[in-house]
Amino acid sequence: MSSNILLFLTTFVASAVEAVEALTIVLAVGVVRGWRSTLIGVGAASIVLAGIVAVLGPALRLIPIGTLRFVVGALLLAFGLQWLRKAILRASGYKPLHDEGAAFAREHEKAGSASPAAPKRLDWYSFTVAFKGVLLEGLEVTFIVVTFGSTQGRLALAAAAGAAAVVVVVAVGLVVRGPLERVPENTLKFVVGVLLTSFGIFWGGEGAGVEWPGGDVAILGVIAFLGLLSIGLTRLLRQRRTAPAPAAARA
Amino acid sequence: MKYISAFFRFWWDFIVGDDWRVAAGLAVALALTWVLEHHGVSAWWLLPLAVGLLLAESVRREARASS
Numbered sequence: 001m002s003s004n005i006l007l008f009l010t011t012f013v014a015s016a017v018e019a020v021e022a023l024t025i026v027l028a029v030g031v032v033r034g035w036r037s038t039l040i041g042v043g044a045a046s047i048v049l050a051g052i053v054a055v056l057g058p059a060l061r062l063i064p065i066g067t068l069r070f071v072v073g074a075l076l077l078a079f080g081l082q083w084l085r086k087a088i089l090r091a092s093g094y095k096p097l098h099d100e101g102a103a104f105a106r107e108h109e110k111a112g113s114a115s116p117a118a119p120k121r122l123d124w125y126s127f128t129v130a131f132k133g134v135l136l137e138g139l140e141v142t143f144i145v146v147t148f149g150s151t152q153g154r155l156a157l158a159a160a161a162g163a164a165a166v167v168v169v170v171a172v173g174l175v176v177r178g179p180l181e182r183v184p185e186n187t188l189k190f191v192v193g194v195l196l197t198s199f200g201i202f203w204g205g206e207g208a209g210v211e212w213p214g215g216d217v218a219i220l221g222v223i224a225f226l227g228l229l230s231i232g233l234t235r236l237l238r239q240r241r242t243a244p245a246p247a248a249a250r251a
Numbered sequence: 252m253k254y255i256s257a258f259f260r261f262w263w264d265f266i267v268g269d270d271w272r273v274a275a276g277l278a279v280a281l282a283l284t285w286v287l288e289h290h291g292v293s294a295w296w297l298l299p300l301a302v303g304l305l306l307a308e309s310v311r312r313e314a315r316a317s318s
Contacts, residue, residue, distance in 0.1 A: 082268040209288030
């Protein structure tokens with residue numbers, strides 16, 4: 001039961017973060033160049049993504065669970081560690097924070113400067129940008145949904161969490177009618193980075209033949225260890241950044 | 252050709268990302284865990300330890316480079 005909740009929450013939050021990024025791109029293009037071609041792009045990308053889930057989901061069930069956990073764990077580890085690494089560098093000030101307002105402004109400006117489409121014809125700029133944005137961000141959601149779902153044998157639950165996240169983000173976007181700047185995206189990415197990496201360690205280890213002390217409960221220990229380590233590293237880097245250089249301190 | 256290179260670039264960015272050393276370190280740690288476990292040595296501690304060290308070293312290197 002608790003592992004189902006953890007799976008749902010992890011998939012939901014990770015999917016929501018990606019959905020916020022896709023929504024920012026779609027909003028910027030739609031507002032500037034019109035909604036018809038933009039929404040056709042979103043629809044086409046959604047069909048491609050649904051196809052990938054429909055093909056990959058059942059295909060992954062044919063792979064032995066040990067092998068699947070090893071491969072999925074390794075991929076999640078590599079993928080999650082990238083999120084976590086960037087989140088630590090952002091939180092400690094070594095990388096600029098991800099700003100949806102600035103991203104929206106950039107896309108808005110680019111969409112405005114692209115050549116206009118003929119009336120009543122498909123605007124290929126809007127279609128391509130919306131398609132690419134939804135497909136690339138959606139692929140990350142698909143990856144998380146398929147890996148989490150297949151490894152735990154809960155593909156439907158993981159897909160429901162991913163879909164719920166997209167619905168919530170789009171609904172909030174429609175209400176706000178603008179980029180979701182107030183979503184604490186950087187904090188969410190930090191948390192998701194810890195969770196993805198922890199599941200990667202857990203499943204990667206199981207796939208390699210590890211028997212975790214305490215069984216499935218060990219995942220909580222891994223999350224705690226990685227969470228504390230990440231907070232510690234962030235504080236250490238923050239201190240180093242704000243500390244005066246040795247020469248300046250002596251002057 | 253353009254699409255093939257874009258396809259591989261996407262997967263490289265997706266899996267390896269900015270720091271190839273982290274991905275290489277993870278591959279070594281996973282392989283070592285598998286080898287130890289298949290020789291009867293309990294190696295549950297190896298992956299968390301390796302991930303911790305790789306993460307710390309990677310952010311330290313990046314912070315030093317950008318300061």
